[in-house]
Amino acid sequence: MVMAHSFDEGSKDASRLSAADGSRGGSSPISNGKGEGSHGGGNAPGAPSPDSELKNLRTLMMIAGIGGPFSFVIGGVVLSTVALVCAIIAFGKFKRLSSMPGILRDARRIKRAVVFSVVISSAALVWNVVWFAIVLPEMWQTLLSQDFSSLYGDSPSTAPGKTIWD
Numbered sequence: 414m415v416m417a418h419s420f421d422e423g424s425k426d427a428s429r430l431s432a433a434d435g436s437r438g439g440s441s442p443i444s445n446g447k448g449e450g451s452h453g454g455g456n457a458p459g460a461p462s463p464d465s466e467l468k469n470l471r472t473l474m475m476i477a478g479i480g481g482p483f484s485f486v487i488g489g490v491v492l493s494t495v496a497l498v499c500a501i502i503a504f505g506k507f508k509r510l511s512s513m514p515g516i517l518r519d520a521r522r523i524k525r526a527v528v529f530s531v532v533i534s535s536a537a538l539v540w541n542v543v544w545f546a547i548v549l550p551e552m553w554q555t556l557l558s559q560d561f562s563s564l565y566g567d568s569p570s571t572a573p574g575k576t577i578w579d
Contacts, residue, residue, distance in 0.1 A: 463510065463513060463516045466506060466509070466510055467510060467516070467517075469506060470503055470506045470507060470510065470523070473499045473500070473502055473503035473506065474499075474500075474503045474523075474526055474527060474530055476495070476496065476499040477496045477497070477499040477500035477503060477530035477531070477533075477534050478526065478529070478530050478533075479496075480492050480493070480495055480496030480499065480534065481493060481496040481497070481500070481530065481533040481534035481536075481537045482533060482537070484496060484537045484538075484541060485537050485540065488541055488544060489541060490538065490541045490542055490545055493534060493537035493538040493540075493541050494538055496530070496533075496534040496537065496538075497531070497534035497535055497537075497538050499530075499534075500527065500530040500531040500534045501531065503527050503530060504527050504528075504531055507523060507524060507527050511524075
């Protein structure tokens, strides 16, 4: 929490209130310096503002939207799990924000993106868990036998008789 420096007592109170709202400067776009927000009456002290909730929603959607497909490429159970958790949290935030009138202008587009994030993250998690379950016994056997040649596939056991370098 960063508070703006001020010289008189009135601006100290305003900077404390805006710092409690989450802004970093001395003023907040939704706070008028008296603790009253522009969204009708203000929020409870310590409660996040709808603008910060919307920003968190966008961040969570971005993490889930990038993490899910990326975990298909690199194959990561942990990454797809993180993406799915972020997508589920984003879906909860969307439902909470959509119940507030006038907060979400593009609710249909945001809902489509959130649902896509949940679906792609779930699919990535299932794909990665199945792949991990299939590959784990082979990897375990390779580690126990210490025969790492099976990892590289079949290779010829003898060199060719005559090469162009002879």
